[in-house]
Amino acid sequence: MSATSSSLLDTLKQGIADIDRAGLRRRRRIIDSACAAHMTVDGREIIGFASNDYLGLAAHETLREALAEGARLYGAGSGGSHLLGGHSRAHAKLEDDLAAFSGGFVDAARALYFSTGYMANLATLTALGSRDATLFCDALNHASLIDGARLSRAKIHVYPHADVQALEVSLQACANDGTTKLLVTDTVFSMDGDIAPLARLLELAERYGAWLVVDDAHGFGVLGPQGRGALADAALRSEHLVYVGTLGKAAGVSGAFVIAHETVIEWFIQRARPYIFTTASAPAVAHAVSASIGLIGGQEGDERRAHLAALIERTRAMLKRTRWQPVDSHTAVQPLIIGGNEETLALAGALDEYRMWVPAIRPPTVPVGTSRLRISLSAAHGFDDLAKLDDALQTLSNRA
Numbered sequence: 001m002s003a004t005s006s007s008l009l010d011t012l013k014q015g016i017a018d019i020d021r022a023g024l025r026r027r028r029r030i031i032d033s034a035c036a037a038h039m040t041v042d043g044r045e046i047i048g049f050a051s052n053d054y055l056g057l058a059a060h061e062t063l064r065e066a067l068a069e070g071a072r073l074y075g076a077g078s079g080g081s082h083l084l085g086g087h088s089r090a091h092a093k094l095e096d097d098l099a100a101f102s103g104g105f106v107d108a109a110r111a112l113y114f115s116t117g118y119m120a121n122l123a124t125l126t127a128l129g130s131r132d133a134t135l136f137c138d139a140l141n142h143a144s145l146i147d148g149a150r151l152s153r154a155k156i157h158v159y160p161h162a163d164v165q166a167l168e169v170s171l172q173a174c175a176n177d178g179t180t181k182l183l184v185t186d187t188v189f190s191m192d193g194d195i196a197p198l199a200r201l202l203e204l205a206e207r208y209g210a211w212l213v214v215d216d217a218h219g220f221g222v223l224g225p226q227g228r229g230a231l232a233d234a235a236l237r238s239e240h241l242v243y244v245g246t247l248g249k250a251a252g253v254s255g256a257f258v259i260a261h262e263t264v265i266e267w268f269i270q271r272a273r274p275y276i277f278t279t280a281s282a283p284a285v286a287h288a289v290s291a292s293i294g295l296i297g298g299q300e301g302d303e304r305r306a307h308l309a310a311l312i313e314r315t316r317a318m319l320k321r322t323r324w325q326p327v328d329s330h331t332a333v334q335p336l337i338i339g340g341n342e343e344t345l346a347l348a349g350a351l352d353e354y355r356m357w358v359p360a361i362r363p364p365t366v367p368v369g370t371s372r373l374r375i376s377l378s379a380a381h382g383f384d385d386l387a388k389l390d391d392a393l394q395t396l397s398n399r400a
Ligand SMILES: Cc1ncc(COP(=O)(O)O)c(C=O)c1O
Pocket: 115, 116, 117, 118, 119, 121, 142, 144, 186, 190, 215, 217, 218, 246, 247, 248, 255, 256
């Protein structure tokens, strides 16, 4: 082994030891069952509060069947990238389904399907951003939006979380600089559960000749009429909106999509490198997602959203009774801020002894000093699951 490669190993070992000492080491757990409220994890039965399967569709029989049917129709893999031999009828149909379902915010809406939300965000910001663009980004945006912004080589202004006044000051300062302007935000913030002030953001975008790019990873399927997402929920319409939704959370499968004016989407097909230079996901997955859109938009979706809403209200009341700090969230993401890394890890460990999986979220995912338990609710949970979590949290809160 050369001196350089062994010193890289030493550097990495040192880095891992530092991560460990700071209480920031991540460990993966192995799941032996389908994603559901009751799961087998590392060989033990637990109640899961860790997934983003907000509607409880990941283990749904209809989607299992659709995936199997998709494999029978189209085989196991796509065989190529979308532009070179991998774009199947299932992908094309799904894009039409998605545009019809969530594209009501713009005339001439068209959808583009991606393998992951991470890639959809990289594609969106690199295809629309350039050295001649300025991106205005919420401080709590998801890592994939941050990475996409960096990769775009645009100028970046980060505004304090949800602070439209500070954003307007930045917009004013750049008003006449001739750059293309994009406001970029999560809709539901993934580690806080709060919702961006979308109507005010769009109003600012229109006033300053900017576009608004929203990442609705945690809103699609859950928010708005029929679960059509955050833009439908806020009844917003504009040609200058770009909507990113993901399909591995409420939709229960995987992948993501962008909906925008058809010209924007055609530009992506020509120029978005994270779309062009990668193998298309298995057509069977797209086939299953189409079935999921049917469930989300139907009566079953409405029933699941109503149950989820009741679980959210029960959880809010329960978290207020602990000695820790809940976040004022009305979504399925219910964080409980504990503070330090070690204390948060210890609490997650104690809940694990009660056979409950509630992940400890630590920096750099959240700011230093705000480590938290992220309780993620699903329509698959019953009130009895919440009662068990309540008992455990009250006991630990009184003991601490
Ligand atoms: C807000 C947000 N955007 C994008 C993503 C990335 O989506 P995907 O998991 O499909 O890559 C996630 C989570 O993973 C997310 O929470």
